[in-house]
Amino acid sequence: MQVTPDEFDGVLRRRLAAWAVDALLLLVLSWLVWGGAALLAMMTIGLVGGLLLLPWALLLPILYGTLSIASPLSATPGQALMGLAVRSELDGSAPTLGQAFTSTTLYALSIAAGGVPLLAPLFSHRRRTLHDLFSGTLVLRSATLARRASTKPSSTRGLAAEDG
Structure with missing residues (x-):
């Protein structure tokens, strides 16, 4: 299955809104996690106060992204709301847990690097970020996937095509 560049029209705007x-x-x-951890620490007279020391600012987004992308929805809630889905580049299937973790972790590192790596979609006709490239994923419009499913041929080829 070949993916044409026009199938990525509007994906960048949708990704920004999803973000x-x-x-x-x-x-x-x-807020809920911090509040819950603080309440639990107070209720146990500080015995589980160590929960407040966990790096929630890093762990929570990675868990959120990984579990969302690896779910049957194949998207974060924001991506799903904006009509986007994440797919494996090789065969167009839902991404594996490893791909979701790699993508989310590299995204977090991109943010930590000042966001500069997130400029890559401006130079890619498929609007792919570096974390998409290194995790082997594509972000497509859900409507494109639905249209493909209704006209799916008997043999399936990957979504791989050159980026440029």
Whole structure:
């Protein structure tokens, strides 16, 4: 199955909007986790106070992204809301847990590097970030995937095509 460049139209804008939704959800989730950990620490008179020392700012986004992308939805809640899905580049299937973890961890490292690696989609006709390239994933519009599923031939080829 070949993916044409026009199938990536609008993906970058949708990814930015998805990021905003996911950031808001992570903010709320962070408040709940920190509040729960603080409440638990107070209820146990500090015995589980070590939970407050965990690097939640790094762990929570990686868990959120990995478990969301590796789920049957194949997208974070923000991506799903914006009509996007993550797929394996090789065969177009849902990404594996390893691909989801690699993508999410490299994304976190891109943020830690000041976001400079996140400029890669501006130079790629497939609008792929570096964490997409290194994890072997593509972010496509869900409508494209639905259209492909309705016209799927008997043999399946990968989504691989050159980036440039």
